[in-house]
Amino acid sequence: MAFFHFILSLFILFSLSLGGRARGGNEILTVDRFKGGVDAEGVPTGWKLEKIPGPNSKYVIEKEKEDYFVRLLSVNDGFGLRKEISFDIRKYPYLSWWWKAVQIPQGGDIRKRETDDQAGQIFVIFPRFPSMVNFRSVGYIWDSQAPKGLAGACPAYSKAKYVVLQSGTEKLNHWVFETRNVYEDYKKYLQEDPPPVGAVLLYINSQYTQTTAEIYYSDIFFSARPPQALRGP
Numbered sequence: 001m002a003f004f005h006f007i008l009s010l011f012i013l014f015s016l017s018l019g020g021r022a023r024g025g026n027e028i029l030t031v032d033r034f035k036g037g038v039d040a041e042g043v044p045t046g047w048k049l050e051k052i053p054g055p056n057s058k059y060v061i062e063k064e065k066e067d068y069f070v071r072l073l074s075v076n077d078g079f080g081l082r083k084e085i086s087f088d089i090r091k092y093p094y095l096s097w098w099w100k101a102v103q104i105p106q107g108g109d110i111r112k113r114e115t116d117d118q119a120g121q122i123f124v125i126f127p128r129f130p131s132m133v134n135f136r137s138v139g140y141i142w143d144s145q146a147p148k149g150l151a152g153a154c155p156a157y158s159k160a161k162y163v164v165l166q167s168g169t170e171k172l173n174h175w176v177f178e179t180r181n182v183y184e185d186y187k188k189y190l191q192e193d194p195p196p197v198g199a200v201l202l203y204i205n206s207q208y209t210q211t212t213a214e215i216y217y218s219d220i221f222f223s224a225r226p227p228q229a230l231r232g233p
Helices: 007-011 182-190
Strands: 021-023 028-032 048-050 058-064 067-075 078-087 094-103 118-127 135-143 151-154 157-167 176-181 197-205 212-223
Touching: 028 078, 067 078, 067 197, 094 118, 094 135, 118 157, 118 212, 135 182, 135 197, 157 176, 157 182, 176 182, 197 212
Parallel strands: 135 157
Antiparallel strands: 021 028, 028 212, 048 078, 058 067, 067 212, 078 197, 094 176, 094 212, 118 135, 118 197, 151 157
16 A cells, blocks of 8 residues: 555654553453544644545544544645554453445556555554564455455565455445454454554555545454454544
């Protein structure tokens, strides 16, 4: 994915803190429900920009009924939001979230470097010492053409693994609930024991296909047990 071309800057200032909060006792570690507003730059509170977007792209918190979400719009661009959060993935192995793709990059296909654009990417970053040049990551993507279930490594960095969870327009404009056992995915695709989590990264890109992509994210959390998708946006 495109963001790994510059992701080595992720941990130049490596001072990790527990950015999430527990709810439901010790069963759930919330990453964000996007109810905390934005900072002076319009970035959701607690997050940092991973690459500044172009003038036609945007990131904004919006509300649908009673639920808040962050909207990412990419116009011939690639950028993301990163939240630092440190914990043992063994204690909270399940990552869950809601997302809704509104527009996918036409012609995007992760299987080719020249079309490596996706409407949605959510990555869990695992830094290792020295963190500036050494990290692992496991991510989940909404691709335009690659088949669901496809797994592989980012061409730019072999320790960055991804799994295609959604593909194409079948569920376009519908909220989709996802849950993945990140701990098991890490062991399966990286074949080692994971270090502590360092950050969660949301990303979108459409620069290679010179197109537009748009996606919403809501209610991102880790949990000790598989959650039930009882409600959502």
